[in-house]
Amino acid sequence: MSMSQSANDSAVNSIAVDINGRREVLTATPDTPLLWALRQHVGLTGTKFGCGMALCGACTVHLDGVPIRSCVTPISAIAGKRVTTIEGVSGAVAEAVHAAWVALDVAQCGYCQSGQVMAAIALLTESPSPTDEAIDRAMDGNVCRCGTYPRIRAAIHQAATALGPSVPASTARERR
Amino acid sequence: MKRRTFLAVGAGLGGSLFVGWALLPPRQRLMPGTARRTPSGTVALNGWLTIAADDTVTVVVPKSEMGQGIHTALAMVIAEELGCAWEQVRIEHSPVDAIYNNISVVVEGLPFHPEASGPLVRGVKWLTAKSMREVGVMMTGGSSSIVDCWMPMREAGASARQSLVAAAAARLKVDVSTCRVENGAVVCGTSRLRFGELAESAVAHRPDRVALKAMSEFSLLGKPVPRLDADAKSRGIAVYTGDVAVPGMRYAAVTLSPTFGGTPREYKADVVQRMAGVRAVVPLKGSHYGDAAGVAVIADSWWQAKQGVDALAVQWNEGQHAALSSADIAKTLRAAALAGKGFPFRSVGDARGELTRANRVIEAVYEAPYLAHAAMEPLSATVRVTKTSAELWVATQVPGLARAAVAQITGLDTDQITLHQYVMGGSFGRRLDVDFVAQAAAIAMAVPDTAVHVLWRREDDMRHDSYRPAAVSQLRAGVDAQGRLTAITAHSAGQSAFQMTNVRLGIPLVRFMPDRTTADGTSDQPYEFAALRSAHANVSLPVAVGMWRSVGHSHQAFFFESFLDEIAAALTQDPVAFRASLLQHHPRALHVLTLAAERSGWGQPFAESPGMPRRARGIALHSSFGSTVAQVAEVSITDQRRIRVHRVVAVIDCGFAVNPNIITQQVEGAICYGLSAALDGEITIANGRVVQGNFHEYKPLRMSETPRIETIIVPSMEVPSGVGEPGLPPLAPAVANAVFALTGTRLRALPLRLPAEESTS
Numbered sequence: 063m064s065m066s067q068s069a070n071d072s073a074v075n076s077i078a079v080d081i082n083g084r085r086e087v088l089t090a091t092p093d094t095p096l097l098w099a100l101r102q103h104v105g106l107t108g109t110k111f112g113c114g115m116a117l118c119g120a121c122t123v124h125l126d127g128v129p130i131r132s133c134v135t136p137i138s139a140i141a142g143k144r145v146t147t148i149e150g151v152s153g154a155v156a157e158a159v160h161a162a163w164v165a166l167d168v169a170q171c172g173y174c175q176s177g178q179v180m181a182a183i184a185l186l187t188e189s190p191s192p193t194d195e196a197i198d199r200a201m202d203g204n205v206c207r208c209g210t211y212p213r214i215r216a217a218i219h220q221a222a223t224a225l226g227p228s229v230p231a232s233t234a235r236e237r238r
Numbered sequence: 239m240k241r242r243t244f245l246a247v248g249a250g251l252g253g254s255l256f257v258g259w260a261l262l263p264p265r266q267r268l269m270p271g272t273a274r275r276t277p278s279g280t281v282a283l284n285g286w287l288t289i290a291a292d293d294t295v296t297v298v299v300p301k302s303e304m305g306q307g308i309h310t311a312l313a314m315v316i317a318e319e320l321g322c323a324w325e326q327v328r329i330e331h332s333p334v335d336a337i338y339n340n341i342s343v344v345v346e347g348l349p350f351h352p353e354a355s356g357p358l359v360r361g362v363k364w365l366t367a368k369s370m371r372e373v374g375v376m377m378t379g380g381s382s383s384i385v386d387c388w389m390p391m392r393e394a395g396a397s398a399r400q401s402l403v404a405a406a407a408a409r410l411k412v413d414v415s416t417c418r419v420e421n422g423a424v425v426c427g428t429s430r431l432r433f434g435e436l437a438e439s440a441v442a443h444r445p446d447r448v449a450l451k452a453m454s455e456f457s458l459l460g461k462p463v464p465r466l467d468a469d470a471k472s473r474g475i476a477v478y479t480g481d482v483a484v485p486g487m488r489y490a491a492v493t494l495s496p497t498f499g500g501t502p503r504e505y506k507a508d509v510v511q512r513m514a515g516v517r518a519v520v521p522l523k524g525s526h527y528g529d530a531a532g533v534a535v536i537a538d539s540w541w542q543a544k545q546g547v548d549a550l551a552v553q554w555n556e557g558q559h560a561a562l563s564s565a566d567i568a569k570t571l572r573a574a575a576l577a578g579k580g581f582p583f584r585s586v587g588d589a590r591g592e593l594t595r596a597n598r599v600i601e602a603v604y605e606a607p608y609l610a611h612a613a614m615e616p617l618s619a620t621v622r623v624t625k626t627s628a629e630l631w632v633a634t635q636v637p638g639l640a641r642a643a644v645a646q647i648t649g650l651d652t653d654q655i656t657l658h659q660y661v662m663g664g665s666f667g668r669r670l671d672v673d674f675v676a677q678a679a680a681i682a683m684a685v686p687d688t689a690v691h692v693l694w695r696r697e698d699d700m701r702h703d704s705y706r707p708a709a710v711s712q713l714r715a716g717v718d719a720q721g722r723l724t725a726i727t728a729h730s731a732g733q734s735a736f737q738m739t740n741v742r743l744g745i746p747l748v749r750f751m752p753d754r755t756t757a758d759g760t761s762d763q764p765y766e767f768a769a770l771r772s773a774h775a776n777v778s779l780p781v782a783v784g785m786w787r788s789v790g791h792s793h794q795a796f797f798f799e800s801f802l803d804e805i806a807a808a809l810t811q812d813p814v815a816f817r818a819s820l821l822q823h824h825p826r827a828l829h830v831l832t833l834a835a836e837r838s839g840w841g842q843p844f845a846e847s848p849g850m851p852r853r854a855r856g857i858a859l860h861s862s863f864g865s866t867v868a869q870v871a872e873v874s875i876t877d878q879r880r881i882r883v884h885r886v887v888a889v890i891d892c893g894f895a896v897n898p899n900i901i902t903q904q905v906e907g908a909i910c911y912g913l914s915a916a917l918d919g920e921i922t923i924a925n926g927r928v929v930q931g932n933f934h935e936y937k938p939l940r941m942s943e944t945p946r947i948e949t950i951i952v953p954s955m956e957v958p959s960g961v962g963e964p965g966l967p968p969l970a971p972a973v974a975n976a977v978f979a980l981t982g983t984r985l986r987a988l989p990l991r992l993p994a995e996e997s998t999s
Contacts, residue, residue, distance in 0.1 A: 098541040107481035108474020113696045117933040148474030163472035171305030172471030173614040173663025198942035209910025211944035
């Protein structure tokens, strides 16, 4: 792991990170947001720019499995960590979410959907059969201007059903 | 020849030529002016589809995909008439060509009442359609895409089908009547020839007469076909403008004058020029396309460009509008509305006279603020300019005008400019303007031969929008001694979005035409009033206004449908029964109204549960873009005095439902977009500046406040009409009417805010 972080943010550094299971060396100033490193240095354009202030969630990726806003996460904060983007997310939950998104025709313009899908995968990984209130809490940071919210909610429930009841009901109740 | 005689002869000759031209039938919309270049093995049977050797059918779409699902819907139209398998279908954006000019939006936008159908009206519409085929523009907007493409694309599919059948019959030496299409192949007896094998020879068999399928034979149209882009958009692989990596591309960020008409006075160009990655600091003059003056920074990455912009520390010349405020604007609009002047768009009977004779006059003043479009994808465009050419990568609703803007800024001819169109991360009317395209061209000229991707920050997008106009309307209703409604007058005031947009786009002549869209929503509704006067006064203000989802309907529906509720209340009539009494000769609208009442449980008690806040229902009905929508909203008031919408039942009659799945999506989307505006949408002006910059200040609807939405589509075999916008206008008045039913408080201004002091009894 090579990481030479300088106190001077304008100095260009090389920061090594694991992105979608591949080791990438990002050569940029340490204050560069992960979003722009992904989009312009690595060429992963599925993660979108919406607000630049962590207000809309279009830039949501997973950092060690936890959803974060990549537009306000400097690459200096992610050295040695595991980044998963919409292009690299996989597994049973990701497949169920993706299948539900297509089956219910969630997307309209689609611009926010990478972030929505990443937020939904994180939610279902943490809480396999979320209540409506849990969905509200987990998804409220992800803005959609086309108004796909009713279908996002339905798709999350459908994905949860497809994944089956793997968590005791008491745990689900606790999370309410 | 004397000058006067010369002019008279000239006018006479011109006139006869015009009459001669006018009598000719409109030109076809099947074959483009320039033959389509296709990869080898792929055949363009007309301007709307190509067929590849592997049977892939590529539908050529002139309409922009901004989320409304139009690419799927238009592909269905071709696939239906052509008879190919749905799995064979692909989509490609069309080039700019006159056959793709949007004719319907202009014809439907003529200042006629929707029900006017005399010979003069028909003649003007026919001539307008014919003219737009020649001199119109390609445009996606006004909920017109299906209306505009319905016949040309059905004909294109049918013509191609007939060509393929004729080619198969010729090859097999059988009569065409023994052949039929089946899932992408022509079947003649026991022989089966795939479209891919026939396409080349089919070119020579274009039919003289196109034979359309009967609507009753449709097997794809009318079905809830899944969207073609659903998979790509949920995997993050749909390509938007900003996702295109042009080799050697640089990135630009901009900072634009915070005041209307301001200019940069001084900034630290030297400092920024020396920053890492910075290639150029470019002063921006702005242009008539609407792009403000400012400064751009071009760098190796957008983050570097954005940091460069932040470091410029621009000092601005504020210009002459630096004192402008929302309060001043409201005062101006109120005065103009109350003056009662303005252009009368509809006069039925003597409405003003009836008011003077009325036993009782009900009167109210309604207000609506400016609104930003705030699509999820901030505006962007990529341009590369060389000495002899330019290339433009963009998502635009007006590709021909975008190309023309690049031509004008660069001094190149339009045929030297290549345009690559992408899907949009939302638009809602914003990308009818080409300010950001003109600006990107100006920036790219600073670094010739290099592609520059110009991307606005959210704050640039929010503060340099073409806003939904703020508006004020004075509504009055007369009631006679028997308690009957005798007349309504609606006198509104605001800026003309249509005129300002067209002036920016370089079509200034429309300034001299009354802008019907300003009064859309009052002048054109199906209600049968004994007397009605609908007038609008255009007000000139420095704030840029533009086309925002549903245009004039977006606020006029709130004014008018709220006011109708006020009248119903004043006459102690049920809001549904009152509206029904005004729709006795409009069976389609009446059906929409009664179905909404029925499905929403109108008049029924709510299923109560302990601790549940009291609820009430409100209804609104509105016709726009050829369609009629009624909505019933169920609301309660939270402990924080915030309006909570729990459920919206929406009924839409949009004629034949091309794809019920996409129509439902659009109604849901329009309700969410409308609710966003109704609850929180407000752009304010202070010290000549737009106050709101990002989503913490201009608050979008979020998941937790999204109601349950039930959409009912009225089955119909009428010609399809608009879908993208008609679901929006009735939302705000339905909610406001429900708030009145619940609290007795009539909210007459958007966004809807309950006064803190009142109780909810």
